[in-house]
Amino acid sequence: DENKVVVGACDETSNNIESYIYWTNGTSIANTTVDxxxxxxxxxxxxxxxxxxxxxxxxxxxxxGVDDILFAAYDDVGNQVTAPVTVDDSVGTDGYVDVDAIDDTTFWLAYFDDADNDIFYAKYFYNGTVIISPTSIVGQMDDEGDADTVGVATLNSTDC
Known part of the structure; x- marks a missing residue:
């Protein structure tokens, strides 16, 4: 719905991953603690x-806190559809992440794994079913232990 927007954030005060769903006129629909x-x-x-x-x-x-990359799925009014799914449970102290939709049910997820010092991508159904397991694509990112940001985009929607 082009009249709705969802924003996610990590709240340092509560240590919660939060989502906020709003009408574009600024009226709140739902605020949800994801994890x-x-x-x-x-x-x-x-x-x-x-x-x-x-x-x-x-x-x-x-x-x-536990060095995990996770995802969850929600509906347009903030109800959890898929409980948090662990993609990688040992990424070290830095773990940047990005997601991009492929179609109505599948998406790409890419992340930086500080423990392996590498970037990975994976493909999932929204319900947590793995289509393509996390796959390393880059090799040693740096030698300084600094986190590397990552982005992912779907180039061709016929790849599913």
């Missing part, structure tokens, strides 16, 4: 969102 994570450090805990259709969206995030 109470171990640590919410805004330098590391990036949150990414992609809509799959007019009523379904995916949020991906890094939980620095």
């Amino acid at each position: 109470a994570i171990g640590t919410c450090d805004l330098d590391d805990n990036l949150v990414a969102i992609t809509p799959l259709n007019t009523t379904l969206w995916v949020i991906a995030y890094f939980d620095e």
Whole structure:
């Protein structure tokens, strides 16, 4: 629905991944705690969102407290459709993440894995079913232990 917007954030005060759904006129539809994570450090805990259709969206995030990359799916009024799914449970102290819709039910997820010092991509159904397991694409990103940001985009929707 082009009259709705969803925003995700990592709240350093509560250590929660939050989502906020609004009408574009500024009226709130829903505020949802996606996950109470171990640590919410805004330098590391990036949150990414992609809509799959007019009523379904995916949020991906890094939980620095347990070094996990996760995602969950929600509907357009803030109801959880898919509980948090762990994509990688040992990414180290930095774990940047991005997601992009392929179609109404599938999406790409890419993330930086600080433990492996590498970038990975994976393909999922919104319900948590793996289509393509996390796959390394880059090799050693840097030698300084600094986090590397990552982005992902669908180039061809016929790849599903």
